[in-house]
Amino acid sequence: VKVEYINPFVTSAVSVFSTMLGCRLERGKLGLHRDAQPDYEISGTIGLSGKAVGTVVLSLDKPTALSATKAMLGERHEAINDNVIDAVGELTNMIAGAAKAKLEQFDMSVSLPSVIVGRNHVIQFPSRYPPIRIPFHCDWGQLGLVVGLAEVSPPAVAEPSYETV
């Protein structure tokens, strides 16, 4: 993934957290996401497709997910329930939606988000598409954004190098 394609995701995450949640994100150092460290306890993922294909993961520790849900819905939940899952899915969708608008050259659209819950889950990418991991922290706790993005070569339409049957 080229770094110039990552910045729209970073600025969108900062802007969504600020606008929607009143929460200021501090960015850590970008890294390659090949070292398979566990993600946080709850992760939203969403696909992107168009002239590039991608996946965006927003992974939150539990305190951050619960505080974000309260900021979004106005009520506090103490466990990861459907409200928290919906809030994380919606945040992921908003970040991917805002970022794709900034990458209009790829004319991408977003898929339905899904949300992974579980301690020590690890979200991996195909080895030929190593993603970039951007760690963040805020007053609530820790979170991370993982972005994999691959340009689709002109003759192909949506599957860069995968075979279809």
Place this chain on the structure above:
Amino acid sequence: VKVEYINPFVTSAVSVFSTMLGCRLERGKLGLHRDAQPDYEISGTIGLSGKAVGTVVLSLDKPTALSATKAMLGERHEAINDNVIDAVGELTNMIAGAAKAKLEQFDMSVSLPSVIVGRNHVIQFPSRYPPIRIPFHCDWGQLGLVVGLAEVSPPAVAEPSYETV
């Protein structure tokens, strides 16, 4: 999700496993995926977008994932490593790719797959888009396909009811 939209995913899974892996899948009973049972140890996910948006999850128990990798790559791996992750990502991509071709009215394209590893991870969907879960078994073990799909209403383009910033 309408059942008529699920059948292309079921037949594509059966066909991909048969063609690519020489493995016969037996289908179990369709169910709603709201009961949050843990998925199997390794799950491939991929997004779909177009005139409908969706997410496809292919979740495999470890024996099935290892046997599928051997059938695909010709070599046996005893742990979930990059080869197994790539194989599961590719199977997920092939199933979603074959299914979208059968749902041409939605003109969908697929995103980059990602692969979730971890015991007891649970993949959830936004509560307004309950997916369908299709359990399968084969000689190798157990697996499941989870499909969430939502038609995009004509005025919108890619985000059915999510807000973008």
